Amino acid sequence: MNLFELVAVINFPIILGWIFKQLKLFPDRDVAVLRRFVIKVSVPFLIFRNLYNADVSEFGQMLPSVTSLVLILVLTTVFVYLIRRLSSDDPLVSNSFCIGSFVGNYSYLGWGVLFYFYGESGFTRGVFFSMFFWPVVLMTGFTMIYFLSGRPTDKSSRGKILSALRSNALPPVVSALSAMVLNYAGVKIPLWLTKSIESLAGITIPSILFTVGLSFSLIADKKMVKPVALGTLVRTILGIMIGIIAVAVVSVLFPGVDTTTKKVVLMESVMPTAATSPLFADFIDSDKEVISGIITASTLFALVTLPLWYTLIERWSWL
Secondary structure (H helix, E strand, O other), X not given: OOHHHHHHHHHHHHHHXXXXXXXXXXXXXXXXXXXXXXHHHHHHHHHHHHHHHOOHHHHHHHHHHHHHHHHHHHHHHHHHHHOHHHOOOOHHHHHHHHHHHOOEOOOHHHHHHHHHHHHHHHHHHHHHHHOOHHHHHHHHHHHHHHHHHOOOOOHHHHXXXXXXXXXXXXXXXXXXXXXXXXXXXXXOOOHHHHHHHHHHHHOHXXXXXXXXXXXOOOOOOHHHHHHHHHHHHHHHHHHHHHHHHHHHHHHHHOOOOOHHHHHHXXXXXXXXXXXXXXXXXXXXXXXXXXXXXXXXXXXXXXXXXXXXXHHHHHOOOOO
8 A cells, every 4th residue: 555545544544533533423421432442452353463473573673662661751751840930930830841742652543553654573672662552651640740749649649549540551561572482482372273363453543543533522721722732743743852862872782683673662752642641630730631732632633743753754765
């Protein structure tokens, strides 16, 4: 497929989800159930299918990918913290800007985009990149909140953190590790199980993109314009600078890092805001409408910028 066709394939389920939302065919409670099903059921099967069938030689790209995730999250968190006053003088709004800008949609939307742009090989790198998404995001997010609020998390907050970690991090990590072990050991799984895994895995990418469309919430408010615009700029444009730094560092640390991994890291660095960002709003004074605005605006803007970044990255000879 050419670039136009790739963009059409990615955007079609997103637009379809938005249309269903406008027609009120999916109430909010149904959207939440669908999203949980995708994250906790079909995504682990997709990860298993991909890594079980992957070339074992690709497993060497896991460490550079995970290192890139840590670098990008740490650098982005520091960056948004330092420029937060540009979004607003109101701490409530600047806190929201930080929460809505520090982490990208690396796994949920990112996997769908990487799958269509780079195929199974790109998706494998995407899984490696975001395998430890939750532990790293929680660590960087709550460190940022500590500096924003000046107070450590209390006992009940730590309980919520551990609950989120168990609920969201365990299924994909267990699925990835078990698939890699079985693949490396050459263990053959029964045909009926292979077909079952294929059927569940096959619905994942379209479902992810469909629920992205269902999540769009267009709210116009003057106080949101500046922080939303700045957050969108950080996530979809300025993030490439941090991506380039991450690629440069891992290229030195891991001489065996391949071109596909570098491209995936750069694409991940310009993903829009993660839909999980509002989780952090419960632990600090913030405006959830601003955070939702950054999520929606950056995702809509990314539908245009991601194909442009893909085209540009493909032409970068230094990779």
